[in-house]
Amino acid sequence: xSEDRFKLHxxxxxxxxxxxxxxxxxxxxxxxFANGFNVTFNPGDGSFWASIVPxxxxxxxxxxxxxxxxxxxxxxxxxxxxxxxxxxxxLLVKKKRYxxxxxxxxxNYKEGIFHxxxxxxxxxxxxxxxxxxKPEVILTAITKEAADQIELVTRKSKEEEYENELQxxxxxxxEKAQAPSSRVIHKMNKKDLLVLATTSSSxxxxxxxxxxxxxxxxxxxxxxxxxxxxxxxxxxxFVIVAFAVFVSFLFTWVIAVxxxxxxxxxxxxxxxxxxxxITRGLLEKKRVTIPLNRIxxxxxxxxxxxxxxxxxxxxxxSASGGFGGEEKKITxxxxxxxxxxxxxxxxxxxxxxxxxxxxKPPKKAKPFFYRIDFVWLLPxxxxxxxxxxxxxxxxxxxxxxxxLLGLWQFKTTGYAISGNQLTLCYRIxxxxxxxxxxxxxxxxxxxxxxxxxxxEIASVEVTVMSGFTGATAKALNLETRDIEEMMSWLEKNDHxx
Amino acid sequence: xRKQLNYQIPRKGLTxxxxxxxxxxxxxxxxxxxxxxxxxxxxxxxFIVYIAIALVLIVGLAxxxxxxxxxxxxxxxxxxxxxxxxxxxxxxxxxxxxxxxxVQHVDTSQGPILKKYDLANIxxxxxxxxxxxxxxxxxxxxxxxxxxxxxxxxAEDDV
Numbered sequence: 001x002s003e004d005r006f007k008l009h010x011x012x013x014x015x016x017x018x019x020x021x022x023x024x025x026x027x028x029x030x031x032x033f034a035n036g037f038n039v040t041f042n043p044g045d046g047s048f049w050a051s052i053v054p055x056x057x058x059x060x061x062x063x064x065x066x067x068x069x070x071x072x073x074x075x076x077x078x079x080x081x082x083x084x085x086x087x088x089x090x091l092l093v094k095k096k097r098y099x100x101x102x103x104x105x106x107x108n109y110k111e112g113i114f115h116x117x118x119x120x121x122x123x124x125x126x127x128x129x130x131x132x133x134k135p136e137v138i139l140t141a142i143t144k145e146a147a148d149q150i151e152l153v154t155r156k157s158k159e160e161e162y163e164n165e166l167q168x169x170x171x172x173x174x175e176k177a178q179a180p181s182s183r184v185i186h187k188m189n190k191k192d193l194l195v196l197a198t199t200s201s202s203x204x205x206x207x208x209x210x211x212x213x214x215x216x217x218x219x220x221x222x223x224x225x226x227x228x229x230x231x232x233x234x235x236x237x238f239v240i241v242a243f244a245v246f247v248s249f250l251f252t253w254v255i256a257v258x259x260x261x262x263x264x265x266x267x268x269x270x271x272x273x274x275x276x277x278i279t280r281g282l283l284e285k286k287r288v289t290i291p292l293n294r295i296x297x298x299x300x301x302x303x304x305x306x307x308x309x310x311x312x313x314x315x316x317x318s319a320s321g322g323f324g325g326e327e328k329k330i331t332x333x334x335x336x337x338x339x340x341x342x343x344x345x346x347x348x349x350x351x352x353x354x355x356x357x358x359x360k361p362p363k364k365a366k367p368f369f370y371r372i373d374f375v376w377l378l379p380x381x382x383x384x385x386x387x388x389x390x391x392x393x394x395x396x397x398x399x400x401x402x403x404l405l406g407l408w409q410f411k412t413t414g415y416a417i418s419g420n421q422l423t424l425c426y427r428i429x430x431x432x433x434x435x436x437x438x439x440x441x442x443x444x445x446x447x448x449x450x451x452x453x454x455x456e457i458a459s460v461e462v463t464v465m466s467g468f469t470g471a472t473a474k475a476l477n478l479e480t481r482d483i484e485e486m487m488s489w490l491e492k493n494d495h496x497x
Numbered sequence: 498x499r500k501q502l503n504y505q506i507p508r509k510g511l512t513x514x515x516x517x518x519x520x521x522x523x524x525x526x527x528x529x530x531x532x533x534x535x536x537x538x539x540x541x542x543x544f545i546v547y548i549a550i551a552l553v554l555i556v557g558l559a560x561x562x563x564x565x566x567x568x569x570x571x572x573x574x575x576x577x578x579x580x581x582x583x584x585x586x587x588x589x590x591x592x593x594x595x596x597x598x599x600v601q602h603v604d605t606s607q608g609p610i611l612k613k614y615d616l617a618n619i620x621x622x623x624x625x626x627x628x629x630x631x632x633x634x635x636x637x638x639x640x641x642x643x644x645x646x647x648x649x650x651x652a653e654d655d656v
Contacts, residue, residue: 319624442623445593453590463625470625484499487594492579 005077009120012076012140015112016069021062028058078139083157085125085150087137099136101154102161103127105294106275108135109147109287116285121147182272185344186333188264196335197260198253199305264334271348276316278330290330294319296440296464297471298349299329300341303430312338314345317466329466351421352435358414358425365457365477369413370406377402405429415460415475415482417489424462424475434473440464444490446483456480502573502584509614510632511569516610518560525556574630576645579652581621583630599623600649603642607635621645 031054076089084098108124115121121144124135139147188196265282271292279287297317306312314333333341342354377398384395412427420438425431441462448458459476460483529549536545564587573584581600584592600621607617617638619630633641 439598441596442599442625443593443595443628445591447586447589447591449589463623465624487499487592490580490594490596492596 005079006142006146008073008076008139009118009141009143010073011114011118011120012142013069013073015114015122015140016072017066018114020065020069024058024061024065073140076140078137080153085137085154087139097137099125099127101157104154105291106289107147107151107154108289109285111281111285113283115141116283119144123147123150182270184268185271185276185348186267186269186336188267188334192335193260193264193267194257195309195311196264197257199303199309199311199335200256200260267334269332276332276348278332288330290316290318292348295349296466297434297436297473298332298345298352299473300433300435301430302338302432306335307431310338311335312341314341317464317471319465329471352437353418353421354435356416356418356423358416358423359478359482360414361410361475361477362457362479364455365479366407366410368452368455368457368477369410370403373402373406374399409476413475413477415478415486417486422462422486422489424460424473426473426475432473434462436462436464436473438490441490442470444487446487448480452477453480458483460486502575502582504574506569506572506632507616507634509616509634510572511565513610513614513616513632514565514568515561518557518562518565521560522553522557526553529553572631576641576648578648581628581645583628593628595621595623595626595628597645597648597652600645600652603645603649605635605638605642619645 071091072089075091076087078085078087080086083101085101085104086096086098088094088096104125104127106126108126110122110124111120112122118141120141122141123139125137125139127136262282262284264280267280268278270277270279274292276290276292276295277287278290279285295316295318299315299317300312301315302312312333313331313335315329315331318330333344336344345352345354381395381398384392386392409427412425412431414425416423422436422438422441424434424436426434442465443463445461445463446458447461452458456479457477458480459474460478461472461474463470463472465471529552532549533546535541536543536549568585568587571584571586571590575582577597579597581595581597582592583595584590601624602622604620604622605617606620611617611632615635616632617635619633619638619642621628621630630641
């Protein structure tokens with residue numbers, strides 16, 4: 001095994017530095033907004049020190065960051081030794097981290113703009129232990145060849161071990177493991193991206209963002225002048241108002257499309273050697289790898305708009321990882337026609353079933369889906385009616401959509417058990433189908449209020465491991481009998497075997 | 498109907514819960530005392546005093562008498578060979594089933610009050626969740642802890 005020590009690419013220093021700068025932007029802005037940009041370099045001025053001291057501190061911090069970045073790059077080495085990936089860095093305090101190859105769960109790649117220019121990647125090494133969302137080792141910038149080399153070395157050693165095991169078991173040599181077969185499970189084209197952008201909830205976020213941005217500049221907008229204009233506007237008639245609304249929606253939509261393209265451009269899912277590899281991104285390319293056996297549960301999410309057009313999104317709850325920790329849930333298919341959904345899922349996880357008849361909650365459970373909302377709703381309505389009498393009475397109308405939503409939730413809810421698989425279906429706003437295997441369930445909990453007990457219904461909540469805290473799925477107000485059946489399904493019944 | 502779980506929290510646990518409730522009530526009464534004083538000092542309307550007194554009474558009644566009773570009544574647990582099942586809750590009765598294979602570690606903990614009453618809490622951790630069985634007699638808690646950890650080690654993942 002070679003013991004060459006490798007260094008990061010010098011760009012690593014720049015990347016670290018820029019990342020540090022990003023963190024500084026916010027405090028910088030806050031301080032200078034608070035100061036009102038009254039920076040003066042005239043020592044005679046009374047506010048000279050008040051403005052120069054924060055500026056000086058910032059310059060100092062930036063210089064320290066720069067030195068830090070350079071030092072980290074200067075001292076950072078990694079190498080392979082005794083089937084371990086070894087990393088060392090630090091000038092005064094030396095940090096060393098050794099990771100055995102067979103503990104490495106996945107190598108995730110990320111390419112920022114700087115990386116793209118120089119043909120580099122950022123490699124994040126994840127182990128089973130890195131459930132707190134942080135990768136064990138981050139190689140900030142190395143060439144693609146170096147990244148391939150890491151992958152090659154780790155894989156080769158794993159295969160060697162595997163072969164040794166086989167040899168010791170069977171006593172004769174086995175032919176070399178087949179070349180890794182990789183197949184594309186899912187790929188998004190530009191049309192899909194457009195639909196994704198249009199139906200995503202980020203539309204709402206963008207609208208909120210535009211509104212927030214507008215409100216920020218509110219003082220610069222000449223409202224009085226606008227209102228005068230607006231009264232003329234009204235004279236022009238309804239059409240122009242509608243047109244203005246339409247234009248602002250179009251604007252919002254374009255922003256949503258741009259964001260979606262930047263994030264999801266060239267979204268590809270590849271299955272290779274029992275591992276899933278997901279690549280995406282336009283400016284910043286990201287690549288995440290999940291070993292198939294780390295997948296804990298599958299979640300099919302249909303938001304109301306998408307459900308109307310027969311689209312769904314699929315996410316996996318994975319025990320490790322995600323893109324460097326900020327996303328614990330990994331999106332497998334951001335958008336897919338529901339009719340075309342089951343084939344790739346079946347290919348990927350052949351032991352799971354996808355289309356089953358669900359056991360529904362009983363009719364008597366119907367009121368339970370909206371009754372609980374009245375607890376907070378009635379005081380709100382009473383308050384509104386009291387304060388803004390008589391117009392506040394219109395708040396009574398809220399009850400209608402709440403009941404309708406409740407009925408919709410009732411209609412969606414259901415569960416199915418088949419073999420070792422539990423499927424829960426529920427809705428808050430989006431319809432969620434949660435599929436989990438028995439061996440992945442960490443805990444199953446039934447909940448029953450006094451009122452539910454009287455009508456013999458109960459709710460159920462299942463927890464699986466995902467990231468640091470775990471993920472849960474709930475099905476509300478099922479028949480108590482059904483939930484008890486679910487419980488005994490999870491129990492291990494020796495006497496029945 | 499699923500059968501009722503076998504074990505309950507010892508009677509002493511109820512006493513400790515009442516004690517906690519008493520502390521709660523004391524904190525609330527101090528706050529309300531301050532409110533009454535302020536009302537007197539600034540000559541605010543006198544109904545504030547009545548509300549404060551009512552609040553102390555309600556909190557006292559609920560947290561010293563009612564809630565501990567209900568909670569104690571609902572608390573049940575059972576540790577079987579392949580799973581742990583606990584039942585708890587105040588208004589919502591929750592019943593949790595934890596397969597033994599999923600148990601990662603078991604801790605017991607004991608604060609000064611629990612120590613005085615010779616009680617301890619057990620917390621059972623899986624990869625995603627933590628479950629607590631409170632107020633067990635220290636000896637029982639210790640033996641239960643070692644029993645769970647033995648069972649968890651023996652349990653095989655065969656599903």
